[in-house]
Amino acid sequence: MTPDPNVSSIVPKSGCTAGSCGSKADQMAGMPEHIRRKVEDHPCYSEKAHHHYARMHVAVAPACNIQCHYCNRKYDCANESRPGVVSEVLTPEQAVRKTLAVAAAIPQMSVLGIAGPGDPLANPERTFATFRGIAEKMPDIKLCVSTNGLALPDHVDALAACNIDHVTITINCVDADVGAQIYPWIFWQGERIRGREAARILIERQQLGLEMLVARGILVKVNSVLIPGVNDEHLKEVSRVVKAKGAFLHNVMPLIAEAEHGTFYGLMAQRSPSAEELQDLQDACEGDMNMMRHCRQCRADAVGLLGEDRGAEFTLEKIAGLNIDDAFLASAKAVRDATKQKITAALEEQQRRTELPAPQAVISFHRRKPSADEGRPVLMAVATKGGGLINEHFGHAREFLIYQVSTESAKLIGHRKTANYCSGGDSCGEEEDVLGNIIAALAGCEAVLCSKIGFEPWGRLEAAGIAPNGEHPMEPIEAALAAVWQEMRAAGKLRTPAPAQRCA
Amino acid sequence: MMALEIVESCVNCWACEPLCPNQAIVAATPHFLINADKCTECLGDHAKPQCAEICPIEGAIVNELNDPINPIGSLTGIPPERWAAARREIAAR
Numbered sequence: 001m002t003p004d005p006n007v008s009s010i011v012p013k014s015g016c017t018a019g020s021c022g023s024k025a026d027q028m029a030g031m032p033e034h035i036r037r038k039v040e041d042h043p044c045y046s047e048k049a050h051h052h053y054a055r056m057h058v059a060v061a062p063a064c065n066i067q068c069h070y071c072n073r074k075y076d077c078a079n080e081s082r083p084g085v086v087s088e089v090l091t092p093e094q095a096v097r098k099t100l101a102v103a104a105a106i107p108q109m110s111v112l113g114i115a116g117p118g119d120p121l122a123n124p125e126r127t128f129a130t131f132r133g134i135a136e137k138m139p140d141i142k143l144c145v146s147t148n149g150l151a152l153p154d155h156v157d158a159l160a161a162c163n164i165d166h167v168t169i170t171i172n173c174v175d176a177d178v179g180a181q182i183y184p185w186i187f188w189q190g191e192r193i194r195g196r197e198a199a200r201i202l203i204e205r206q207q208l209g210l211e212m213l214v215a216r217g218i219l220v221k222v223n224s225v226l227i228p229g230v231n232d233e234h235l236k237e238v239s240r241v242v243k244a245k246g247a248f249l250h251n252v253m254p255l256i257a258e259a260e261h262g263t264f265y266g267l268m269a270q271r272s273p274s275a276e277e278l279q280d281l282q283d284a285c286e287g288d289m290n291m292m293r294h295c296r297q298c299r300a301d302a303v304g305l306l307g308e309d310r311g312a313e314f315t316l317e318k319i320a321g322l323n324i325d326d327a328f329l330a331s332a333k334a335v336r337d338a339t340k341q342k343i344t345a346a347l348e349e350q351q352r353r354t355e356l357p358a359p360q361a362v363i364s365f366h367r368r369k370p371s372a373d374e375g376r377p378v379l380m381a382v383a384t385k386g387g388g389l390i391n392e393h394f395g396h397a398r399e400f401l402i403y404q405v406s407t408e409s410a411k412l413i414g415h416r417k418t419a420n421y422c423s424g425g426d427s428c429g430e431e432e433d434v435l436g437n438i439i440a441a442l443a444g445c446e447a448v449l450c451s452k453i454g455f456e457p458w459g460r461l462e463a464a465g466i467a468p469n470g471e472h473p474m475e476p477i478e479a480a481l482a483a484v485w486q487e488m489r490a491a492g493k494l495r496t497p498a499p500a501q502r503c504a
Numbered sequence: 505m506m507a508l509e510i511v512e513s514c515v516n517c518w519a520c521e522p523l524c525p526n527q528a529i530v531a532a533t534p535h536f537l538i539n540a541d542k543c544t545e546c547l548g549d550h551a552k553p554q555c556a557e558i559c560p561i562e563g564a565i566v567n568e569l570n571d572p573i574n575p576i577g578s579l580t581g582i583p584p585e586r587w588a589a590a591r592r593e594i595a596a597r
Contacts, residue, residue, distance in 0.1 A: 192552075
């Protein structure tokens with residue numbers, strides 16, 4: 001069972017935290033057009049793209065060359081969603097076939113990534129054979145890879161030769177004393193190295209790999225795992241360092257540590273950060289760096305939009321019967337092209353219709369502090385199944401996107417996972433208080449927007465101080481949020497501080 | 505005879521296979537195997553047996569006396585008593 005993460009409350013933030021505030025136009029101007037084009041359909045690099053475009057990971061890389069205290073190499077499970085977990089490891093041939101099948105069935109698919117379950121660059125033959133096979137059959141699919149960085153400098157040329165222009169490096173520290181608390185060992189030049197020396201080598205290789213990628217014009221995202229008491233304060237320095245070296249985006253993710261995962265941190269009772277701690281750190285780093293807020297920490301064999309996982313539809317048995325020939329590939333490509341055109345047109349239309357300024361294309365920006373009569377920022381939750389629309393029934397939502405809405409913008413600041421309330425069976429509303437858990441997960445929000453909502457949750461949400469809102473079904477998220485915020489302002493609700501919420 | 509052996513706690517992660525100087529490691533199911541006729545424990549090639557140096561699973565590779573090259577607690581840093589206690593807690597749920 002996946003634990004219910006991050007259910008503590010988040011207090012809305014206003015104003016800016018560091019010295020890099022400025023108008024959006026200035027910040028957008030800082031992003032070269034060629035980079036914007038590279039990320040506009042990459043769900044893991046663009047917040048806007050993640051509503052519309054799908055990705056998949058193929059699990060071809062089981063070997064790893066380091067040990068992290070948040071990872072258990074024995075783990076293998078179909079029902080959990082977190083990094084490093086897969087159902088079955090594929091050969092490169094199986095992976096190419098699966099990718100062709102998925103890209104035909106899910107025309108929103110724009111990206112194929114290799115993310116484990118070990119380290120892709122500790123399995124270079126399997127990883128590069130997969131990339132070559134896919135590039136040959138489907139050159140329109142973007143390829144990306146994530147790595148711990150230890151072997152990265154050895155493979156930068158091969159990555160560039162394969163046209164891979166998105167690389168994610170997990171960098172949890174730039175100080176070996178911090179690293180020694182995260183990495184018990186690395187395998188380096190034929191030896192298992194432990195302690196501070198292991199961390200020192202790993203950090204040196206990560207930084208070298210980052211510099212080499214940037215020098216070749218390859219976009220680098222840096223992932224960091226926030227480990228309270230170990231690297232929380234230190235991540236601000238990590239953010240500064242990687243930004244200075246040219247990393248494009250920083251993604252701070254919460255540690256996932258439960259005893260039943262069998263990890264060092266899980267068994268030793270290392271706690272995970274609260275949603276508030278995570279947001280505080282992301283805000284603190286944002287002064288220096290573009291921060292990613294929509295990461296779902298997905299499995300190493302995930303398939304679909306970021307909030308969903310359709311991997312079970314594409315097991316090897318299920319795709320065995322497909323006849324994948326040139327005609328199959330050509331027709332799939334035509335459908336993908338048409339889909340991309342539709343998405344592009346829909347985004348342009350949304351942008352034209354919305355009352356807000358152009359939605360942030362790639363990253364979230366700080367705003368100037370609103371004056372008192374403009375009204376304070378409000379946290380709102382959204383139920384969506386993709387497409388950038390309010391299009392999910394409250395009872396069917398497995399996660400809610402959390403936006404901070406103010407006079408100027410609706411800014412995505414995270415997501416909260418929940419068990420869906422309505423399972424459709426006889427057990428609806430019985431047994432444990434699923435609805436109560438959802439309301440707890442929405443702590444801090446003053447409104448929840450969904451396509452529809454039932455009578456019972458409506459009443460419970462209202463009682464908890466969260467206004468249910470089903471008045472904007474199928475409308476674009478940002479425009480709907482802006483409308484609800486304006487209504488709240490007109491009703492005088494934004495002149496007073498956010499009400500303390502009642503228990504669900 | 506000098507040879508290492510892979511036992512059932514192996515998770516088939518492939519890390520050892522490309523490192524063997526004698527191509528003694530066989531990708532088999534339910535777990536990988538070492539061909540005892542080929543294994544030299546890396547004598548003459550490496551200071552330490554490569555499969556055991558990279559293996560992430562404690563106890564998965566043993567010597568001819570059946571002693572694990574990487575005993576419990578040596579890789580994860582999790583003390584054996586904590587492992588045992590955690591297993592009991594989880595089993596009791």
